Amino acid sequence: MMIPGVLYFIIFRYLPMLGNVIAFQDFQPFLGFSGSPWVGLKHFHRLFTEDTFLVLLRNTLMLFVYGFVFAFPIPILLALMLNEVRKQLFKRFIQTVIYLPHFLSWVVVVSLSYLMLTTEGGIVNNLLVSLGGNKINFMLDAAWFRPLYTIQSIWHDAGWGTIIYLAAIAGVDTSLYEAAEIDGASRLRQVWHITLPGIRNVVVILLILKVGDIMDLSFDHVFLMSNAMNRGVADVFDTYIYSIGVLGGQFSYSTTVGLFKSVAGLIMVFLANRLAKKLGEEGIW
Structure with a gap:
């Protein structure tokens, strides 16, 4: 039963890592890996x-x-x-x-956000006008990019994230709650002194993975x-790799940026763990 999962990670996760070698080359598709000239850390110097x-x-x-x-x-609170x-x-x-928003594509x-926030008949701007305010072009205003991105992420993923925490809560010993009730502890006290400490290990593990x-x-x-x-606040490493790699054809340089991302994430996981x-937690290894 493990074979399909293992093959998936080998074929689509580990074997493609061999392609990172072109970060140290001036890669030319017609010359291939073996024929492209080596340039050392040239692309890393350019990046930094x-x-x-x-x-x-x-x-x-x-x-x-x-x-x-x-x-x-938010998933913990939910x-x-x-x-x-x-x-x-x-x-x-x-x-x-x-849970349902998780199954919707970005x-x-x-698109739903645009329909709600557009200045041409959007429900939010219509409400602002009816309250005596002015229309706000949320989708084009750079100041609104990060708040909107965060709100959309919460709506899309928060419900799905509760699955793990609900499973962790289900594993907390129920006798602890019974003893707390006998001692007169309120539900809030039980959550604070029993539920949260009971799922602390799960929270720490997910926190470490999040830092990665x-x-x-x-x-x-x-x-x-x-x-x-909003390009000034919206350009991130992922979009930069797309623009220079897929659109610009700078394969070696875009691979360098991707390799930097991966190494930085790995270092952060080690440091967080x-x-x-x-601090006395188990960590992920």
């Missing part, structure tokens, strides 16, 4: 010395921070609240409603939200 590097790094880190601060805790719902029919209905999510995605944002999401007006162990 170009003015675009700091802009891309800032934009990428800002979007990560927004997601880390606002989006990461799971805690759903766990307190006693009506099973109502609980399942809420779970279904918050094309649909961004510090340079890896959803390309589809960012690309669909970006335009000429080491910090977790120093």
Whole structure:
């Protein structure tokens, strides 16, 4: 039963890593890997010395921070609240409603946002006008790019993320709650002193994995939200790789950027795991 999964990772995850060798070459498709000249760290020097590097790094880190601060805790809060719902029919209905957005593509999510926020008949701007305010071009205003990106990410992924936390909560010893009730602890106290400590290991593991995605944002999401007006805050490493690699044909340089992203994410995972162990947590290894 493990064979299909193992083959998937070998073929689509590990074997493509061999292509990173072109980051050290001036790769020419007609010459291939063996015929392309080696240039050493030339592309890395270009990456770190170009003015675009700091802009891309800032934009990428800002979007990560927004997601880390606002989006990461939401599934935990949702799971805690759903766990307190006693009506099973109502609980399942809420779970279904918050899970559904996960199955929508980013094309649909961004399109829905456009229909709601457009200045030409969008429900949000119509409401602003009816309240005496002025229309706001949310989709073209660079100041609104990061808030909108974060809100869309929460709506799209928060419900799906609750699955893991609900499973972790289900594993907490119920006798602890019974003992707490006998001692007169309120539901809030039980959540704080029993539920949260019971799922702490799961939260830490997911937190470490989240830190590993510090340079890896959803390309589809960012690309669909970006335009000429918000490009200054919307350009991240993923979109930059697309523009210089796929559109510009600079295969070696785009591979260098991708390799930098991967190494940075790996380093962050090691650092986060080491910090977790120093704080007394299990970590991921």
